[in-house]
Amino acid sequence: MKLIALMKKEFARFFGDYKLLITMILPGLLIYIIYSVMGSVMFGGEEEAYRLRVYVEGESAIVSTVESAASANGWETEMLSLSEAGIDEETAREQVASGEASALLVFSENFDASLGKGAAAEIVYNADDDGSAAFASLVNAALQSFSFTLTVSDLSGSGGGAQMVMAGILPMLIVIFVFSSCMSVTLESVAGEKERGTLATILVTSVRRSDIALGKVLPLSCVSLIGAASSFLGVVLSLPTLMGVSLDVAAAGVGAAGYVLLFLLILSFVPLIVAAIAAVSALSRSVKEASGYTSVLMILMMVLSLVTAFLPDIGGWVVAVPILNAVAAMQGILTGAPVVWMCLVSVAVNLAYTAVLIAVIARLLSSERVMFGK
Numbered sequence: 541m542k543l544i545a546l547m548k549k550e551f552a553r554f555f556g557d558y559k560l561l562i563t564m565i566l567p568g569l570l571i572y573i574i575y576s577v578m579g580s581v582m583f584g585g586e587e588e589a590y591r592l593r594v595y596v597e598g599e600s601a602i603v604s605t606v607e608s609a610a611s612a613n614g615w616e617t618e619m620l621s622l623s624e625a626g627i628d629e630e631t632a633r634e635q636v637a638s639g640e641a642s643a644l645l646v647f648s649e650n651f652d653a654s655l656g657k658g659a660a661a662e663i664v665y666n667a668d669d670d671g672s673a674a675f676a677s678l679v680n681a682a683l684q685s686f687s688f689t690l691t692v693s694d695l696s697g698s699g700g701g702a703q704m705v706m707a708g709i710l711p712m713l714i715v716i717f718v719f720s721s722c723m724s725v726t727l728e729s730v731a732g733e734k735e736r737g738t739l740a741t742i743l744v745t746s747v748r749r750s751d752i753a754l755g756k757v758l759p760l761s762c763v764s765l766i767g768a769a770s771s772f773l774g775v776v777l778s779l780p781t782l783m784g785v786s787l788d789v790a791a792a793g794v795g796a797a798g799y800v801l802l803f804l805l806i807l808s809f810v811p812l813i814v815a816a817i818a819a820v821s822a823l824s825r826s827v828k829e830a831s832g833y834t835s836v837l838m839i840l841m842m843v844l845s846l847v848t849a850f851l852p853d854i855g856g857w858v859v860a861v862p863i864l865n866a867v868a869a870m871q872g873i874l875t876g877a878p879v880v881w882m883c884l885v886s887v888a889v890n891l892a893y894t895a896v897l898i899a900v901i902a903r904l905l906s907s908e909r910v911m912f913g914k
Contacts, residue, residue, distance in 0.1 A: 546755025568770030598647030712845035721767030730821035731830035815897035
């Protein structure tokens with residue numbers, strides 16, 4: 541009952557201040573504006589009617605599915621088998637790399653007959669070519685419902701192009717905006733009450749320190765989830781412009797499972813960030829001091845968020861590092877190559893770190909030296 545009373549107090553403080561509510565909504569709006577502008581610059585501000593030359597190696601009825609999807613998107617697509625074009629696969633790859641062709645689709649032998657039984661295909665594209673990059677996104681989207689292994693190969697000299705770079709930066713923006721939202725509600729709740737002496741009033745009661753810690757972290761996390769949901773919506777709504785395709789294609793490109801995993805990852809690091817800020821605030825004597833320490837914490841979060849943008853093949857060990865694991869997993873989702881086990885393990889690991897931090901906060905609240913300077 542005491543825990544519930546503490547949580548009600550935190551909820552009443554937040555919902556009684558409309559300014560705090562606005563700070564929760566702003567992250568998603570900023571993400572949407574920033575990425576819509578960047579996507580517009582990248583793809584010319586509107587869906588272009590690309591003229592594409594695509595080579596096909598092997599046979600599959602899926603070719604007509606891809607062609608129909610491209611046509612529905614308003615693109616003129618010439619699909620040629622390598623025999624029709626009079627070239628071999630190596631030459632086709634060279635033409636894609638040089639920009640003479642838009643893409644190459646390679647199907648394994650007896651592809652249609654082996655769907656769901658080891659069938660494999662490869663889409664070779666050039667991320668430096670807007671049409672080629674858009675076609676690769678469309679193929680990935682159009683073939684989501686088929687059971688086979690799809691390999692996506694980029695032959696651009698940039699190592700992934702602007703779209704890949706933005707996919708690496710987007711998770712960092714999400715983390716920063718969510719961190720700012722968490723900070724705006726957590727500092728005042730912990731360091732602010734400590735500075736005013738109201739936290740000391742609670743500490744002299746019989747309430748368990750673990751309940752006080754939970755009574756801070758749980759409601760503040762729920763409140764911060766509004767900012768997380770806002771950030772998630774900002775990502776979803778800006779993806780079509782970012783990918784240079786229509787809304788339905790962009791949605792299919794990430795997939796329903798991808799969106800679910802993306803949201804779970806955001807949900808996993810919100811309470812972690814709240815608990816980290818609460819721990820720093822508990823160690824501080826004032827809101828001003830806590831703000832200074834939290835700024836250092838934000839820089840650390842930014843560094844962790846940027847690592848995967850420059851080191852995309854960082855390795856599976858990254859799941860053990862909080863925040864970094866979620867960023868790496870989100871980057872995989874946004875580039876169309878999600879690793880489900882990494883996403884789920886990252887969620888579990890972040891929640892485990894949150895539990896540890898809650899225990900740390902409870903210990904700090906039990907320390908007279910920390911709470912009262914004695």
